[in-house]
Amino acid sequence: MTVEGFIFDACQKAVDALYGVKPDNSQIQVQLTRKDFEGDYTIVAFPLLKISKKKPEDTAQELGAYLVQANPEIEAFNVVKGFLNLSLSHSFWSGLLAAVSADSSYGFAPKGSTGKTVMVEYSSPNTNKPLHLGHIRNNLLGYSVSRIIEANGNNVHKVNLVNDRGIHICKSMLAWQKFGKGETPESTGKKGDHLVGDYYVRFDKEYKKQIEVQKLQGLTEDDAKAKAPIMLEAQDMLRQWEAKDPEVYSLWETMNGWVYDGFAKTYADLGIEFDKVYYESQTYILGKSIVNEGLEKGVFYKRPDGSVWINLTNDGLDEKLLLRGDGTSVYITQDIGTALQRFSEFHLNDHIYVVGNEQEYHFQVLKLILKKLGYEWSEHLFHLSYGMVQLPEGKMKSREGTVVDADDLVEEMIATAKGMAEELGKLDNLTPDEAEKVYRMVGLGALKYFILKVDPKKSMTFNPKESIDFNGNTGPFIQYTHARIQSVLRKAADAGISISGTINPNALGAKEKELLKQIVSFPEVVAQAGASFSPALIANYAFEVAKEFNQFYHDFSILKEENADVKLLRLMLSKEVGSIIRKAMWLLGIDVPERM
């Protein structure tokens, strides 16, 4: 039970006793008391006036007096305008600290306790170019949300749906065939995904050239695009691929293999994992049978050219194609099929798609179609729609070479972390291997935190000229706080001090209580983040806790405190703060070092 919950109940009983009416949820508002006022928690009197039929100040006074005499935990109160500020007793607070420190999984619901199974799909790269900053946001969000959902007691399946087929893949393949001279990752020393990406760009260059030539011959822009020989060749290659032409198919396998090796390295660098990987080359045919089902039910209709459509104009949307005239499927056909397959195979309760907000319309349509087909679980599809990562100049454009490459960025962050650590002389006592681990941790911590602290649904700006900070509201700041705490705990252990025993309530000071308030709200933050799929809530919480601890650390000494009770309380508090920081950062997919 949360502290707010306790006060809520006490308040409900008090109002009932005083005025004979039991207030409902909306009438009792409990919040943390603002720091500029005396007290711990505040009850807002205004919503209760209808019941008390008295002035706000009088209502708050009466309620406060009653609460203090009825609850030993509530020690004192004061009233400012319509706000009733309550102070909880020291023994109440120290009891909470004891409870938290006895619970090693504090803040997390027991594994699988909801009995629900949730699938999270994220990453979903194309195999024609390397990952960039936009993909990083997707991967970090997907991975963090998976952990948050798991921490809320659900079983989670993390999946990746790789787009390994289609015209864009053929473009890279064709360009490599024409201009590649047999280059391989081995022969060039280039990471596979980057090598293939180069040929994707090469195709585009050639294509543009051919369009210009066609236009000189008098063709319109559209005609020139449609009739450029290299584009016709690419389309022809896609048909050959679908017919499983051995030569094309083997080239496809080879080049995709290069890309997967490259992706594997990027994922490993980012610390991203999946439980299962789906490939569109294996799933793109799915969903066709459902189209027939929909035709029979009259949900879909067929046009004279044989294409299948659904009319969603009555739902405020448009008409949507489900099957091409030639009987081949489009993206949404496949998504219908895979959703159906996944729900039946894994008995899913919820399915979350981590996909950019440019596809909001697509998922709206997908949900609606499944609903119209009568699948009740369509209500349990969630599109975690995140905003684009923009540069100060606007959108990243791969054609203009303004994309921020994922591998480059990771490397740069680690190098910066290393440079800073060396400058500060922080890790001189570590072995090179250990130091290297810390550089990675800190560099990645900075990057991951920078991205995850922003509300997912908002678009965010990244300025490559101003490197990501390591001071202030950043990952390294929080990691540093953790390292500091561990250092204190190590010293305590070296001195043979045991961090256990009974807490003396009188040892609790004002700053310690502020820290405890933060600690106590952790489970609520985890629940909130789970309900809203928002790692940003966790990130901002972790920062607040770290900031509070650093102030405490600066103003008070822990190991040099002479009063044994105070020393024990401060050590227990430090240990719990360290543990909460580690858990919060774990939820973000960020590791924390023992030293830095």
Added chain:
RNA sequence: GGUUCCGUAGCUCAGUUGGAUAGAGCAACAGCCUUCUAAGCUGUGGGUCCCGCGUUCGAAUCGCGGCGGAAUCACCA
């Protein structure tokens, strides 16, 4: 044009179902290491919460109307 999302300090962002005098970080300036890690702490300056009207005891938050920006409305994915 329709739909959806967004607009908070010079910059990057918080602000949980409407609550007290709107907060952090960066950048700028001024301080704090003989003391558990200074990747830290303290202080100063910085605001028409895009604008207007409305609902309310109370609006950055809710509603309506503007202005500005983004995404989307493909036999692409």
